[in-house]
Amino acid sequence: MVALDPSLFEPDRETGPGPLSHRPTLAFWSDVWRRFRQHIPAMASVVLLAAFALLAALVPLFTTKPWDQADLFATYQLPSLQHWFGTDALGRDIWLSVWFGARVSLSVGLTAALAQMVIGVLIGCFSGLYGGRVDMIIMRFVDIMIAIPFLIWVSLFILVLTPGMGSIIVALALTQWTDIARLTRGEVLKLKQTEFVIASSSLGASHWRLISRHFLPNILPIIIVAVTFQVTNAIFGEAFLSYIGLGIQPPLTSWGKLVSMGISEMRDNPYMLVFPSLAITLTMLALQLIGDGLRDATDPKLRR
């Protein structure tokens, strides 16, 4: 055996305790983003929605005329270079209508869903945290809300509040929070059993602290996934309401309104139905895919 340098066999003085076991510092959300990026349908959907949002924001900004300006010389035009989506019964450009309508549909969808999130999370947290009788009463209330058909609820609200964008948002917000509430309550019940929550509450933590510091950060990923689906439902909800006439009123328009008009013209002028329906369908599909992608990206069991 080759003799090695004798100095190598001297004791090495710097025996330190060594570094932290650095599992690599991956903050939770960057890890989520990394995983989300790999979900191709979800990423494609993000691009699509971003495009829609951009168009909804910019197209109305750069037009020289309002969408509902009638042009009775150009009614029922098929899609052409002049009118990309064609025109309707009053000669209004459908391309413009779609993007003006997008503003309404998307903002109603988003706002209603966010409001549902706030209401649902708060109710779910209280119900889960207090448990016992409080929980039982709230859950029975939720059951009742679910049992009454959406349409009846919403119609009641709209009749009382008079139709319009604001009342749609209010109606949707006040009636469709139940899924989120149930989800939140389930998660809170699980969290209540975890040792870190027991540790904090036995330290004397107030209910508010438990909710804000311990429950919310840990349920956020799940809630966000659920909210994407809520947006889908809200957009559809608004579309449906507008379709049956309880929705938004002129001078506003929405995809639902456009679909409604399209259906009445379906026999003779089917092209009018195509674009608004595509818009709704693609948006809802995109949201679903994003929701799926988020769910996969935040699931702790997948990949670690």
Next chain:
Amino acid sequence: MSAQVELHQLRTHFPISRGRVVKAVDGVDLTIERGETFGLVGESGCGKSTLGRTIKGIHKPTAGEVIFHGQNTARLAKSEAHAFARRVQMIFQDPYASLNPRMVVSEIIGEGLEIHRLGTRAERREKVREMMALVGLDPEYQNRFPHEFSGGQRQRIAIARALVVEPEMVVCDEPISALDVSIQGQIVNLLKSLQERIGLTYLFVAHNLSMVKYISNRVGVMYLGRLVEVAPKEELFANPLHPYTQALLSSVPIPDPRLEAARVERTLEGELPSPIETIEGCAFRSRCPFAQESCRTMRQVLTEAAPQHMVMCTLHGTPSEARGGGSGA
């Protein structure tokens, strides 16, 4: 008075479906002195964890009392209860579940200070750093998340969290079971040195008998919700009196081939009875090789069989109710 905690006929029962009740803790009398480390051993289902949690206040006693420093913990006013939440702290078994994965270390450790409004913001920050150094963690890592640390380090975080509020007593509920052997010793040594430095009372609940022997002053053995033997540790391990304790101690494999080959085990037949059943007399008699008639009517009190050595067993003087025509003990 030097007693830190006194338990009088403590019972913690959990109702489950159909009117049945799990009697996790079923009539425990115990006094833990200030500054001592009381080791509590027993197998799963014996109630040792529940006992610790009842003392801490996580479970409410179903019957009996927990007297902490002269005060009955079930009868505290709201503000006193809040203060009590601080005076007794707990370290949990699972270092992966006992820390909020979405909070950074400094927040986790400092939470107690915030809840009890101790010190100013700057003082709290300083205290957290101090505590981290004290438990052997580099304060530089205070903005990291729990998942970035190893199991042993997380337990150190849990210890820091427990001690930062300056409690009088710490209930350690299997604090080392989930850790590697070479790390277990580090944590136990840390707990010991902290106790000497700060002056704490420990209730050390564990199933690793050798570790319990190392860290405790006195040791108690629980079986099916009852405390069946209590003695200073040397005495208990050298001279176990209760048949269950004897069986328990003889079942521990010895990490030495010659001694292990020579180890004589007292085997226990049968299975652990369910904690839902009500058992008259001695809970252990279904598996005890020495069971007699009088065991069926044994009274559940600890009797002093040797100086400071308490046992609940008819063989060692625990009386049983005399039934008509029954044999006396």
Next chain:
Amino acid sequence: MTEQSGAETILKVDHLSVVFHTYAGVVQAVRDVSISLKRGEVLAIVGESGSGKSVTAQAIMGLTPIPPGEIRSGAAVYDDVDMVRATADDLARIRGAGISMIFQDPMTSLNPSMQIGTQIREVLHQHRAMSRADSLSHAIELLRLVGIPEAESRLVQYPHQFSGGMRQRIMIAIAIANNPDILIADEPTTALDVTIQSQIFRLIREVQRKFGTAMVLITHDLGLVAGMADRVAVMYGGRIVEEGPRDQIYYNPQHPYTFGLLRAIPRLSDRSDAPLRTIEGLPPLLIDPPEACAFASRCPFVMKICRQQDPGYFTPLANNRVACWLHHKQAAAQCQNFMAARALA
């Protein structure tokens, strides 16, 4: 213990390396591990979490999840089949018959929705041509053998109707049903209470002796090993750092980690004021493991060369190999320090 006069080698693990691909990098879980097992012999693989012992066992059974796992190199040969690269057919033929495994948690390895009798008989039918009547009586016999009372009536019960100790017995019954050549037990008693642990431990020992089954016992419990093993392999940082006959490992450890581990365990026989000697520091990260000795950062006898070069294996004693520079002839001085410290303990 068991006699192996000229016993043949039935399992040969040769320079096995297993890695896992994670987002954080490549985790080298098992690094160049070679070990062999003779017929009827009990080999204990001892180590803490992250040492690679469980991954090694899984690889031998062909259970490594690929991906994210990858067999970088090496082989594990049983009966002329390389288990880490075996086809599904070969694995189905061998598992449950030639090689069986007992896991730590019986609840997850037993099918909760199948009667235990069916689970036992299934494994019998998979590997032998047997009539239903025969498998029934065989199953009853097996349950009796592992100490389950009222075996006949309990055949139709489900896992959740048994206690943890009982479930472990059932798992053992399934594992020995076809009289395997090799039994791999991965932390078989860790999840059990002390008194039940010792029951199961005795059962395993009895079964091993009775059937002359070779065994690979993976555990961190040195008490268990003292009672069962013929040979012990100590793993640290994905490598085997020492291997030798049981008595030699316990009474004459050649590696500072082995020594530290033995010393860190408190014993019931210890004097009460004896301090607990621990190993300072933390186990190594396997994502970018040092090319030199993995134990260097925690070793009280570390030398400069330990941090620079991998020691390979030395054989200071017959039948023993140890991966430590202390046994290089030029390290005599520091080795003396190590031996002296050992004598004091």
